Amino acid sequence: MSWKSARTAHCAGAILFALAATAGAIEVDPTLPDYRPVSGVTGRLKSVGSDTLNNLMTLWAEGFNARYPAVSIEIEGKGSSTAPPALIAGTAHFGPMSRPMKGNEIDQFERRFGYKPSAIRGAIDALGIYVHKDNPIACLTLPQVDAIFSKTRLGGHPRDLRTWGDLGLGGDYADRPIALYGRNSASGTYGYFKDVALYGGDFKDTVKELPGSSTVVQGVASDRFGIGYSGVGYKTADVRAVPIAEREGEPCYELTPENTYAGRYPIARFLYIYVNKHPARRLDPLRAEFIRYVYSRQGQEAVIRDGYYPITGFIARQDLEGFDLAID
């Protein structure tokens, strides 16, 4: 379920997908349907999980609520790790997560219910490596990123990178240490970054662990010598996303939707919503309609409004099949 294994399927989707590259704004895959409300959808929904997905879940909830005023949706987002316990305890209907569930989380779920949780991929997020807007750094390779953030350097970079001078910057950057900003360990962004950019290694102790994605960006924005990672949706005018190359000697790719869809930008991921669905039974109409809404044109427009990248019709159809839901 990881990004890389999904990449083949993903590229097929990318071909179908025409991007409005000139505008700077992304458009939703035209093969996604308009959402048409059905009757008889009522009740309460509760979502507990990722704070990366917090705003997006809220936007979806607002849109869903506008179509079904009688549905009340509560949203709580304190980190991806809070989603599996809430799903297992039955306190949440949806568990948004910014990383796939880990093996032991799935095991715990399976022990309780006898089947595995189902996931939908609601949006695509590319993690930006942000620096202050005046920072002249042109490109970073993933092993360099690893050597900046990690003390284990599993990416194979020969030496530790401590100052901006180590990265070849001159002027007043040359001997200034790199100030590291990152997320706290309950966050799925933390886990994902550790797996992909740190090759599973450990963070340095000097990384400032902050409680929200937006806080990381604010930290970097106010620190000329800072660097941090956060979802593309949180980028502001005060920070710059550094182009990233997967390996030494490969070309650098900007953080753009095109590069992300084509799989060239190396740190991109799906954002998941986990659901407790019995494999033999149909989903109740309330949750089913919410999922259909997420995969509709309106739902994916909300993804753009939140700064993330919408999924393609190909992925939507693939996921909906798993839920016995037609995309019409």
Place this chain on the structure above:
Amino acid sequence: MSDRRGRSTSLTARGEPFQWLLGGALGLALAMIVGLLMLVLWQGSNAFWPRPLELIELRDGTRLLGIEVRREPMPGGEGMRRLLRVGNFDLYGEDFRWIAEEAIASTRFPADAWMVERMEWGPFIGFLIGLERDGTLAETDGDALAEAHREARRRLREIRRIERSEIGAINHELERLRLALRRSELRHGVDSLAHRAEEARIASESARLEERFAEWLRKAKALRESDSRERVVLADVVGRRISLPLSQVVRFVRPNDLSLAGKLEVYLDRWWEFLSADPREANSEGGVFPAIFGTAVMTILLAVLVAPFGVVTALYLREYARQGRMVSLVRISVNNLAGVPSIVYGVFGLGFFAYLVGGTIDAWFFPERLPSPTFGSGGLLWASLTLALLTVPVVIVATEEALAAVPRSMREGSLACGASKWQTIRNIVLPRAMPGILTGLILAMARGAGEVAPLMLVGVVKLAPELPIDGNFPYLHLDRSFMHLGFHIFDLGFQSRNSEAAKPMVFVTALLLLAFVFAINLVAILVRARMKRRFAGSRF
């Protein structure tokens, strides 16, 4: 003075340096508090003031229209640059742009530039093209637009009313019936006669409701259709057009063309929206009414819960218990409770109240709703109880002090007249101690209203559009999660997509919370002053 004391007096013996030190410390503390208050007040009261729209033409021919947010020196130290809020997120994919001043060819403030606040996508900054009715575009002026806009908003409110109140009530009924069915299934068994009869009754009742439901839905749909036919067409600074339903516009503002009175009107209108409307765009726009309401209801409930506990405990400790080792131990514990970090209370509230007590309540009283929890997850009741625990030391200490301040002669006089101990406490001691007790209680409320950390665990959520009090039985919904001003500030500041755009909202919300706590404290002072006056006249 110091001359007379001579050289032999040491520095410690002289008062002046310490006087200066203490006075200075006080001054510093005051300056910091005042500074913080002024910052919040200034930023908060400024946020809604309409700012001019600047049309900037760059040397390379690029045209930009937006609001200047701030300036700072260029990194090299030469010249300045400006941060411009350009809006139009749907067209540009960004809200803000930095512009170096040396690249600017000309700036002007066009009178016909509009700032259009929308329900979705944030503000649109550009020019008005016209109104589109049933597919035909017609030019329009400010007055006609305002008229049409008022009409469209009225229509939208009517749609909302139908969907929220009428359809909402029917849905509530349907949900009640579904639960009744499930309950009877649990009680009588699926195949029993009693369950069959219940099933038939519920089916007929739901059919009747469904019919009414469909009727309202038709009405709402018709209104929606007529609503979507009236659209407004706008163009950005380079002429790219968008059109959106007129009712999706919250406010049309032409800031460069407004008189002072007009600006004031927009300013007050924005404040009113902030105080009375629901949040939009993942809480970064719109109002905070649910958060104000949630904070108020929780604070009142907190007072109702904490008052009896605190006062009764203090009465026993001060009036009845034999003063000894045991009582001092209890006192020390109470004082220590006041020093426990509030997040610990949150964890306790979640584990004990929500999971243990709430889970048991669910299993006994709401089996038909399982597995969705009713009281088994965070909610209004558990949040208030947790905060009551957190603030009970404040009330106990204040009450004890108030009781101790009642003169011994008054108690003895009452006892000497033949009154029992309880009569003395009720008629002599408690009334005199009342101002102190109330002050303690209100201070506890103020502390509770400003607390956030434990609430995040026991029932405060980012979005809870349903208020904890509404027109559906049982009116006060203690099990519902709710929104809170303090958490709203945290959420806006640390979680919103665009932290730059959310900044003014953070200050406004902080200002509101400060005003709320200030109001509670003010009430405390007034109540105490009133009561003191009342007893001042009736001394022996």
